[in-house]
Amino acid sequence: MSTPPPAPIAFLKGHGTENDFVLVPDPDNLLELPAAAVARLCDRRAGIGADGLLHIVRSSAHPEARAMAGEAEWFMDYRNADGSIAEMCGNGVRVFARYLQRAGHIGVGDLAVATRGGVKKVHLVKGTPAGEGDITVHMGRAVLPEETVTVTVGERAWPTRNVNMGNPHAVAFVEDLDHAGDLSTEPPFTPSAVYPEGVNIEFVVDRGERHLALRVHERGSGETRSCGTGACAVAVAAARRDGVDPAVTGVPVTYTVDLPGGRLVMTEHPDGEVDMTGPAVIVAEGHIEPALLTRSETNKR
Numbered sequence: 001m002s003t004p005p006p007a008p009i010a011f012l013k014g015h016g017t018e019n020d021f022v023l024v025p026d027p028d029n030l031l032e033l034p035a036a037a038v039a040r041l042c043d044r045r046a047g048i049g050a051d052g053l054l055h056i057v058r059s060s061a062h063p064e065a066r067a068m069a070g071e072a073e074w075f076m077d078y079r080n081a082d083g084s085i086a087e088m089c090g091n092g093v094r095v096f097a098r099y100l101q102r103a104g105h106i107g108v109g110d111l112a113v114a115t116r117g118g119v120k121k122v123h124l125v126k127g128t129p130a131g132e133g134d135i136t137v138h139m140g141r142a143v144l145p146e147e148t149v150t151v152t153v154g155e156r157a158w159p160t161r162n163v164n165m166g167n168p169h170a171v172a173f174v175e176d177l178d179h180a181g182d183l184s185t186e187p188p189f190t191p192s193a194v195y196p197e198g199v200n201i202e203f204v205v206d207r208g209e210r211h212l213a214l215r216v217h218e219r220g221s222g223e224t225r226s227c228g229t230g231a232c233a234v235a236v237a238a239a240r241r242d243g244v245d246p247a248v249t250g251v252p253v254t255y256t257v258d259l260p261g262g263r264l265v266m267t268e269h270p271d272g273e274v275d276m277t278g279p280a281v282i283v284a285e286g287h288i289e290p291a292l293l294t295r296s297e298t299n300k301r
């Protein structure tokens with residue numbers, strides 16, 4: 001009797017301001033998802049294609065999230081397109097919540113999601129399960145480390161303001177977004193020892209009062225069309241630059257940030273909490289051939 005072939009694995013595809021993700025629901029954490037398998041799934045030619053992968057697991061079933069299970073039923077096990085692990089993904093959390101709503105695990109209202117960057121509270125307004133209605137994520141407090149780095153593109157160099165939103169960001173205010181050049185590879189930064197594991201780098205211009213635009217190189221994914229934690233980092237950096245740090249003024253401040261893939265709105269409160277609001281859409285669902293997760297051979301020459 002021959003062994004039946006392994007069952008296909010369900011996936012969905014979604015995006016938040018065109019930061020796109022493969023979603024893999026695996027409530028009991030039964031799937032093996034090594035970095036190479038994630039990179040194959042995120043490959044835009046040989047796989048499904050995405051900036052990152054959202055492995056959707058019950059917190060109680062994942063060793064990195066078990067301690068948060070009392071607070072948050074679901075864990076966002078986030079991976080970058082190259083298979084590396086990241087602590088947080090702002091656009092990913094909204095898409096993750098949209099999936100839970102679509103799958104009937106939650107309704108409208110508030111939800112807590114466990115991430116490697118801590119538990120994030122998410123607020124869903126009434127909308128369609130596929131994607132209407134913005135989602136607000138309480139992203140927590142930014143940490144602003146003392147050290148800065150200098151980012152270089154060609155002849156130009158900018159000192160950055162470093163902001164940690166659970167994951168690391170280096171924010172450079174520039175005159176023109178074209179000055180960021182080709183962001184498919186990480187622009188060099190010094191001293192490199194500040195970020196031995198790499199950093200997300202945002203290039204930012206002003207568009208008006210409390211209105212910014214950015215391009216981003218994401219650690220582990222290259223240039224993406226949006227980065228939620230990046231937009232939060234940029235809003236926090238701009239509030240210090242503009243002298244409207246809410247911890248000092250006692251007044252919340254809101255920045256609108258335009259990204260190549262859409263718009264996000266961030267409010268920082270006097271207690272340091274940052275809220276991010278934006279869309280989240282599910283666009284497709286299907287099945288992964290199990291061989292894609294285990295295949296090791298390549299016919300590339």
Ligand SMILES: N[C@@H](CCC[C@H](N)C(=O)O)C(=O)O
Nearest residue numbers: 086089090091167227228229
């Ligand atoms: N696109 C994300 C950030 C994903 C993680 C990042 N590349 C990292 O390695 O820290 C977002 O929307 O925040």
